[in-house]
Amino acid sequence: MNILFATSQATSLVRGGVLTQVLQTKEALEKLGVKVTLFDMWKDIDIREYDLVHIFSANFATYHLARAFKVKGIPIIISPIFFTRRSKRLVKGVIAIDKFINRISRGFWTDYGLIAEMCHWAKAVTPNTKEEATLFQQAFSVPKERIDIIPNGVEERFAHASPDLFVKQYGMKDFILSVGHIGPQRKNVLRLIKALEKIDHPSAIIGRIENTPSGIACIERAKRNPRLLILDSIPHNSMLLASAYAACDVFVLPSQFETPGIAALEAAVAGAKIVITPIGGTKEYFSGDAIYVNPYSVKDIANGIKTALQKDKSSNLKERIMNQYSWKKVAEKAKLVYENVLNNL
Known part of the structure:
Protein backbone atom coordinates (compact mmCIF):
# COMPACT_ATOMS: atom_id res chain seq x y z
CA MET A 1 0.00 0.00 0.00
CA ASN A 2 1.41 3.37 -1.07
CA ILE A 3 -0.15 6.45 0.55
CA LEU A 4 0.50 10.13 -0.13
CA PHE A 5 0.12 12.53 2.85
CA ALA A 6 -0.69 16.18 2.21
CA THR A 7 -1.61 19.24 4.24
CA SER A 8 -1.38 23.03 4.18
CA GLN A 9 1.96 24.59 3.19
CA ALA A 10 1.84 26.67 6.38
CA THR A 11 1.91 23.59 8.63
CA SER A 12 5.71 23.44 8.70
CA LEU A 13 5.83 27.10 9.74
CA VAL A 14 3.02 27.02 12.29
CA ARG A 15 4.12 23.65 13.75
CA GLY A 16 1.58 22.50 16.33
CA GLY A 17 -0.77 19.54 16.50
CA VAL A 18 -1.39 19.04 12.78
CA LEU A 19 2.30 18.56 12.08
CA THR A 20 2.61 16.14 14.99
CA GLN A 21 -0.40 14.18 13.77
CA VAL A 22 0.98 13.91 10.23
CA LEU A 23 4.52 12.88 11.20
CA GLN A 24 3.57 10.47 13.98
CA THR A 25 0.89 8.77 11.88
CA LYS A 26 3.40 8.40 9.03
CA GLU A 27 6.02 6.84 11.31
CA ALA A 28 3.55 4.42 12.90
CA LEU A 29 2.09 3.37 9.53
CA GLU A 30 5.54 2.66 8.14
CA LYS A 31 6.15 0.28 11.06
CA LEU A 32 3.03 -1.57 9.90
CA GLY A 33 4.49 -1.92 6.41
CA VAL A 34 2.58 0.93 4.74
CA LYS A 35 4.64 3.17 2.48
CA VAL A 36 3.90 6.84 3.17
CA THR A 37 5.22 9.82 1.19
CA LEU A 38 4.88 13.46 2.23
CA PHE A 39 3.64 15.57 -0.68
CA ASP A 40 6.28 18.06 -1.80
CA MET A 41 4.98 20.77 -4.11
CA TRP A 42 8.46 21.36 -5.57
CA LYS A 43 8.95 17.79 -6.74
CA ASP A 44 7.47 16.18 -9.82
CA ILE A 45 5.41 13.14 -8.88
CA ASP A 46 3.63 10.45 -10.80
CA ILE A 47 0.26 10.33 -9.10
CA ARG A 48 -0.30 6.83 -10.48
CA GLU A 49 2.29 5.52 -8.01
CA TYR A 50 -0.07 6.15 -5.09
CA ASP A 51 -3.14 4.20 -4.00
CA LEU A 52 -4.73 7.22 -2.33
CA VAL A 53 -3.99 10.60 -0.77
CA HIS A 54 -4.73 11.42 2.86
CA ILE A 55 -5.25 15.16 3.42
CA PHE A 56 -4.91 16.54 6.93
CA SER A 57 -7.03 19.66 7.64
CA ALA A 58 -10.06 20.74 5.66
CA ASN A 59 -10.04 24.50 5.10
CA PHE A 60 -9.38 27.15 2.46
CA ALA A 61 -5.63 26.42 2.65
CA THR A 62 -6.09 22.80 1.50
CA TYR A 63 -9.11 23.23 -0.78
CA HIS A 64 -7.25 23.73 -4.09
CA LEU A 65 -4.82 20.95 -3.22
CA ALA A 66 -7.75 18.57 -2.71
CA ARG A 67 -9.35 19.75 -5.94
CA ALA A 68 -6.12 19.11 -7.87
CA PHE A 69 -5.95 15.56 -6.52
CA LYS A 70 -9.62 15.01 -7.41
CA VAL A 71 -8.99 16.15 -10.98
CA LYS A 72 -6.09 13.69 -11.18
CA GLY A 73 -8.47 10.91 -10.19
CA ILE A 74 -6.72 9.70 -7.05
CA PRO A 75 -8.98 8.62 -4.15
CA ILE A 76 -9.02 11.15 -1.30
CA ILE A 77 -9.34 10.66 2.45
CA ILE A 78 -9.75 13.77 4.59
CA SER A 79 -9.03 14.24 8.28
CA PRO A 80 -10.82 17.59 8.75
CA ILE A 81 -9.24 18.59 12.09
CA PHE A 82 -12.08 21.08 12.29
CA PHE A 83 -14.64 22.17 14.84
CA THR A 84 -16.92 25.12 15.44
CA ARG A 85 -19.18 26.23 18.28
CA ARG A 86 -21.69 27.65 15.82
CA SER A 87 -24.90 25.69 15.55
CA LYS A 88 -25.12 22.85 13.05
CA ARG A 89 -28.24 24.51 11.64
CA LEU A 90 -26.33 27.74 10.97
CA VAL A 91 -23.44 25.90 9.31
CA LYS A 92 -25.85 23.94 7.12
CA GLY A 93 -27.65 27.16 6.19
CA VAL A 94 -24.43 28.90 5.17
CA ILE A 95 -23.49 25.92 2.99
CA ALA A 96 -26.91 26.02 1.28
CA ILE A 97 -26.54 29.77 0.58
CA ASP A 98 -22.99 29.18 -0.72
CA LYS A 99 -24.24 26.51 -3.16
CA PHE A 100 -27.19 28.63 -4.31
CA ILE A 101 -25.08 31.72 -5.08
CA ASN A 102 -22.39 29.70 -6.85
CA ARG A 103 -25.00 28.14 -9.12
CA ILE A 104 -25.88 31.65 -10.25
CA SER A 105 -22.42 33.21 -10.31
CA ARG A 106 -19.07 31.77 -9.27
CA GLY A 107 -16.78 33.67 -6.93
CA PHE A 108 -18.67 33.67 -3.63
CA TRP A 109 -16.84 31.44 -1.14
CA THR A 110 -17.24 30.53 2.51
CA ASP A 111 -15.05 28.31 4.66
CA TYR A 112 -18.01 26.05 5.33
CA GLY A 113 -18.81 25.75 1.63
CA LEU A 114 -15.24 24.82 0.74
CA ILE A 115 -15.06 22.23 3.52
CA ALA A 116 -18.38 20.71 2.45
CA GLU A 117 -17.16 20.39 -1.14
CA MET A 118 -13.91 18.74 -0.01
CA CYS A 119 -15.86 16.22 2.05
CA HIS A 120 -18.12 15.51 -0.94
CA TRP A 121 -15.01 14.55 -2.95
CA ALA A 122 -13.60 12.32 -0.19
CA LYS A 123 -14.03 8.55 -0.14
CA ALA A 124 -13.78 8.74 3.66
CA VAL A 125 -13.86 11.54 6.22
CA THR A 126 -11.86 10.75 9.36
CA PRO A 127 -12.52 13.08 12.31
CA ASN A 128 -10.62 12.75 15.60
CA THR A 129 -13.66 12.61 17.91
CA LYS A 130 -17.31 11.52 17.93
CA GLU A 131 -18.31 15.14 18.49
CA GLU A 132 -16.43 16.20 15.36
CA ALA A 133 -17.99 13.27 13.49
CA THR A 134 -21.49 14.39 14.50
CA LEU A 135 -20.71 17.90 13.25
CA PHE A 136 -19.70 16.59 9.82
CA GLN A 137 -22.65 14.25 9.56
CA GLN A 138 -25.32 16.78 10.61
CA ALA A 139 -23.90 20.12 9.43
CA PHE A 140 -21.81 19.13 6.40
CA SER A 141 -24.15 16.30 5.31
CA VAL A 142 -21.43 13.65 5.12
CA PRO A 143 -23.13 10.22 5.01
CA LYS A 144 -22.55 8.20 8.17
CA GLU A 145 -21.09 5.31 6.17
CA ARG A 146 -18.29 7.56 4.88
CA ILE A 147 -17.24 8.69 8.36
CA ASP A 148 -14.55 6.75 10.24
CA ILE A 149 -13.11 8.15 13.46
CA ILE A 150 -9.31 8.04 13.61
CA PRO A 151 -8.29 9.43 17.01
CA ASN A 152 -5.30 11.52 17.87
CA GLY A 153 -2.40 9.78 19.55
CA VAL A 154 0.47 10.23 21.93
CA GLU A 155 4.11 9.13 21.93
CA TYR A 325 -4.35 6.24 22.08
CA SER A 326 -0.83 5.21 21.16
CA TRP A 327 0.20 6.17 17.62
CA LYS A 328 0.40 2.43 16.88
CA LYS A 329 -3.35 2.16 17.63
CA VAL A 330 -3.98 5.26 15.48
CA ALA A 331 -2.03 3.77 12.57
CA GLU A 332 -3.88 0.47 12.83
CA LYS A 333 -7.21 2.30 12.49
CA ALA A 334 -5.91 4.43 9.60
CA LYS A 335 -4.65 1.34 7.77
CA LEU A 336 -8.05 -0.30 8.16
CA VAL A 337 -9.77 2.79 6.68
CA TYR A 338 -7.37 2.76 3.71
CA GLU A 339 -8.03 -0.92 3.08
CA ASN A 340 -11.80 -0.44 3.24
CA VAL A 341 -11.66 2.46 0.80
CA LEU A 342 -9.45 0.62 -1.68
CA ASN A 343 -11.54 -2.55 -1.45
CA ASN A 344 -14.67 -0.60 -2.33
CA LEU A 345 -13.42 1.41 -5.29
Missing part, protein backbone atom coordinates in the same frame (compact mmCIF):
# COMPACT_ATOMS: atom_id res chain seq x y z
CA GLU A 156 5.20 6.60 24.52
CA ARG A 157 8.33 8.63 25.28
CA PHE A 158 6.27 11.11 27.32
CA ALA A 159 5.34 8.33 29.76
CA HIS A 160 9.03 7.91 30.61
CA ALA A 161 9.97 11.59 30.84
CA SER A 162 12.00 12.84 33.79
CA PRO A 163 11.38 16.23 35.47
CA ASP A 164 15.08 16.72 36.18
CA LEU A 165 16.06 18.66 33.04
CA PHE A 166 13.31 21.26 33.39
CA VAL A 167 13.83 21.58 37.14
CA LYS A 168 17.57 22.09 36.65
CA GLN A 169 17.12 24.70 33.90
CA TYR A 170 14.24 26.71 35.37
CA GLY A 171 14.13 25.78 39.05
CA MET A 172 10.42 24.91 38.87
CA LYS A 173 8.59 21.77 39.99
CA ASP A 174 4.93 20.93 40.69
CA PHE A 175 3.81 24.05 38.86
CA ILE A 176 0.85 24.82 36.59
CA LEU A 177 1.67 24.31 32.90
CA SER A 178 0.03 25.11 29.58
CA VAL A 179 1.47 24.36 26.14
CA GLY A 180 0.08 25.91 22.97
CA HIS A 181 0.36 28.84 20.57
CA ILE A 182 0.13 32.22 22.29
CA GLY A 183 -2.12 34.51 20.29
CA PRO A 184 -4.82 32.52 18.44
CA GLN A 185 -8.23 33.32 19.85
CA ARG A 186 -9.17 29.64 19.98
CA LYS A 187 -6.33 28.85 22.37
CA ASN A 188 -7.79 31.29 24.92
CA VAL A 189 -4.42 32.11 26.48
CA LEU A 190 -5.38 35.62 27.60
CA ARG A 191 -8.19 34.29 29.79
CA LEU A 192 -5.80 31.67 31.16
CA ILE A 193 -3.27 34.37 32.04
CA LYS A 194 -5.97 36.32 33.87
CA ALA A 195 -7.04 33.16 35.72
CA LEU A 196 -3.46 32.47 36.83
CA GLU A 197 -3.33 35.94 38.43
CA LYS A 198 -5.90 34.66 40.92
CA ILE A 199 -3.79 31.67 41.98
CA ASP A 200 -0.82 31.93 44.32
CA HIS A 201 1.18 29.20 42.62
CA PRO A 202 4.05 29.14 40.10
CA SER A 203 3.04 28.59 36.48
CA ALA A 204 4.49 28.41 32.99
CA ILE A 205 3.11 28.78 29.47
CA ILE A 206 5.14 27.30 26.62
CA GLY A 207 4.25 28.20 23.05
CA ARG A 208 5.04 30.06 19.88
CA ILE A 209 4.27 33.74 20.47
CA GLU A 210 2.37 35.25 17.56
CA ASN A 211 3.19 38.80 16.50
CA THR A 212 -0.48 39.78 16.51
CA PRO A 213 -2.53 42.16 18.70
CA SER A 214 -3.81 39.13 20.63
CA GLY A 215 -0.35 37.65 21.10
CA ILE A 216 1.09 40.97 22.20
CA ALA A 217 -1.80 41.46 24.62
CA CYS A 218 -1.03 38.07 26.20
CA ILE A 219 2.62 38.93 26.75
CA GLU A 220 1.83 42.36 28.18
CA ARG A 221 -0.73 40.91 30.57
CA ALA A 222 1.66 38.14 31.63
CA LYS A 223 4.16 40.76 32.82
CA ARG A 224 1.79 41.58 35.70
CA ASN A 225 2.27 38.14 37.24
CA PRO A 226 5.71 37.50 38.80
CA ARG A 227 4.76 33.83 39.30
CA LEU A 228 4.24 33.23 35.57
CA LEU A 229 7.02 32.13 33.20
CA ILE A 230 6.50 32.50 29.45
CA LEU A 231 8.71 30.35 27.21
CA ASP A 232 8.64 30.95 23.47
CA SER A 233 8.48 27.65 21.54
CA ILE A 234 10.29 24.62 22.88
CA PRO A 235 10.59 22.17 19.93
CA HIS A 236 8.18 19.27 20.09
CA ASN A 237 10.94 16.66 19.88
CA SER A 238 12.94 18.33 22.66
CA MET A 239 13.64 16.44 25.87
CA LEU A 240 13.01 19.74 27.65
CA LEU A 241 9.33 19.75 26.62
CA ALA A 242 8.81 16.20 27.85
CA SER A 243 10.61 17.15 31.05
CA ALA A 244 8.28 20.15 31.52
CA TYR A 245 5.26 17.84 31.34
CA ALA A 246 6.85 15.50 33.90
CA ALA A 247 7.80 18.38 36.21
CA CYS A 248 4.39 20.06 36.35
CA ASP A 249 1.58 19.20 38.73
CA VAL A 250 -1.39 20.48 36.70
CA PHE A 251 -1.69 20.89 32.93
CA VAL A 252 -4.27 23.40 31.66
CA LEU A 253 -5.76 23.67 28.16
CA PRO A 254 -8.83 25.95 28.43
CA SER A 255 -9.25 26.43 24.67
CA GLN A 256 -12.57 27.35 23.10
CA PHE A 257 -12.48 23.77 21.77
CA GLU A 258 -10.02 20.92 21.25
CA THR A 259 -10.20 17.64 19.30
CA PRO A 260 -8.82 16.70 21.82
CA GLY A 261 -5.50 18.54 22.21
CA ILE A 262 -2.33 16.50 21.65
CA ALA A 263 -0.47 18.53 24.29
CA ALA A 264 -3.01 17.47 26.92
CA LEU A 265 -2.56 13.81 25.93
CA GLU A 266 1.21 14.19 26.25
CA ALA A 267 0.92 15.86 29.66
CA ALA A 268 -1.49 13.19 30.87
CA VAL A 269 0.84 10.30 30.02
CA ALA A 270 3.66 12.21 31.73
CA GLY A 271 1.55 12.09 34.89
CA ALA A 272 0.01 15.57 35.08
CA LYS A 273 -3.49 16.30 36.34
CA ILE A 274 -5.59 17.75 33.50
CA VAL A 275 -7.80 20.85 33.40
CA ILE A 276 -9.37 21.24 29.96
CA THR A 277 -12.21 22.59 27.84
CA PRO A 278 -15.24 20.28 27.60
CA ILE A 279 -15.87 21.26 23.97
CA GLY A 280 -14.79 19.37 20.86
CA GLY A 281 -14.70 15.80 22.12
CA THR A 282 -12.22 16.02 24.99
CA LYS A 283 -14.49 13.98 27.30
CA GLU A 284 -14.16 11.01 24.95
CA TYR A 285 -10.44 10.87 25.75
CA PHE A 286 -10.18 12.14 29.33
CA SER A 287 -13.55 10.92 30.65
CA GLY A 288 -13.89 11.42 34.41
CA ASP A 289 -10.15 11.75 34.91
CA ALA A 290 -9.97 15.48 34.09
CA ILE A 291 -11.52 18.71 35.35
CA TYR A 292 -13.58 20.51 32.71
CA VAL A 293 -13.89 24.31 32.73
CA ASN A 294 -15.95 26.90 30.89
CA PRO A 295 -13.42 28.46 28.49
CA TYR A 296 -15.33 31.76 28.48
CA SER A 297 -15.13 32.23 32.26
CA VAL A 298 -11.88 33.38 33.88
CA LYS A 299 -13.39 32.54 37.27
CA ASP A 300 -14.27 28.98 36.24
CA ILE A 301 -10.80 28.39 34.74
CA ALA A 302 -9.20 29.61 37.97
CA ASN A 303 -11.51 27.49 40.15
CA GLY A 304 -10.80 24.42 38.03
CA ILE A 305 -7.05 24.87 38.44
CA LYS A 306 -7.42 25.39 42.20
CA THR A 307 -9.46 22.19 42.45
CA ALA A 308 -6.84 20.25 40.49
CA LEU A 309 -4.05 21.53 42.73
CA GLN A 310 -5.84 20.03 45.73
CA LYS A 311 -6.26 16.60 44.15
CA ASP A 312 -3.82 13.71 44.38
CA LYS A 313 -2.28 12.38 41.20
CA SER A 314 -3.59 9.11 39.78
CA SER A 315 -2.12 6.75 37.20
CA ASN A 316 -5.56 5.83 35.80
CA LEU A 317 -5.58 8.42 33.03
CA LYS A 318 -1.98 7.78 32.04
CA GLU A 319 -2.56 4.04 31.70
CA ARG A 320 -5.84 4.38 29.82
CA ILE A 321 -4.48 6.87 27.28
CA MET A 322 -1.38 4.78 26.63
CA ASN A 323 -3.57 1.69 26.13
CA GLN A 324 -6.10 3.36 23.82
